[in-house]
Amino acid sequence: MHARVNIIFGERDRVEDGVARLEEADRAAVEAAAGNRGLVTMVDRAGGVIVAVSYWDESTHSSEAALTRARDIAAAAAGGDLVVEGYEVALREGAPVAAPGAAVRLTRVRVDPSRVPAALEFLRDALPRLRSCAGFAGGEVLVDRGAGVGLLVTVWAADGAAELAGAVLQRLREDGALRAGMAFPGTEAYVLVRARVPAATG
Template sequence: MYVRTTYATGDPAKLDSVADALSTEAPRLLSERPGYRGMGLFVDRELGKLLVGSWWEDEESRRTSDEALRERRAELIAPFAHSVATDNWEAAVVSRPEALEPGAWFRLVRLEFEPPDADLLVETFRDTALPKLRGIPGFAGGSLLIDRAKGRATVGAFYTDRNALAASRSAVAAVRAEATAKARVITRSIEEFEVVLTQVIRPS
């Protein structure tokens, strides 16, 4: 699968209204596009950050949906956003949550690596990191998204609630230390978000 992410920062006071509009309109707009396989909407209300990820069964579906929806996406985000960054990814390892109750949280880790080490990173996350993350209380699913050519990746992990996410930090740090050393990657940032919406569309 393939993923497009949109990351916006802006005025925290204007975040809620934009998040509400996106949670209502984005699933409808996206579900009309061929190849759509789900989305996630995440916010940091305190700092004023918004993250949207949409999932696609192939690169062509992702590309054509972006061309069709780019203008409307910009209109929806504009009342909040001071800056917007859109990125495209290969979903290299996927363990998406089947269902999340209200109150779930999400941790995003941004990584950099040398492009020749891409397969090593995928193998390390799949065989070393993900099995250990699954053993952490409250962990509900996670995925590795990768841009092989640019040497960039993100690891996203869902937790059942904010307390579980907070309690996981030490255990996750140990997993991350082992995995980043083994995969020869650099951690660029760690962020935590409230989960506003997740939608998973299974192939028919």
């Protein structure tokens, strides 16, 4: 399964227009498209950033002309620019369902492409640690094996739960650096708008 991560860097006073466009018109088009397995939308209102993660049976399905237009229109509604990233859904931990308003953390991951298998093996063993954290709703690992980059996505019942789990995530990052040569350039914080997600994989 594949994921297309659409990031809109918009204007703070227009971010709600972008979210509305995604939810009122574009969601229906995406979910009706051949090969679609789900759509998750999230927002950083203070930063004017919207993220829409769409899931697909094949990576090519998300590049249809109608969907490209939908992404461009949503970006225009938010008054911003669109960046699109493509990944494989490599791992999933926990129930990937959370209510609107849940806290989402996107942690960037980098590793030498030759060490991607070792990094995924480490994360497969390490992700279950998060189950013990109060408020953990689910997580997944998205990876571009050829480029050696990815995203560790974790979902929490509320911001407070995500903050309390910070120490566990920090230990995970430190262990990943030591055992698999992984680097973690940064973590982005979002609020979940709406999620329809596929069944667990990996």
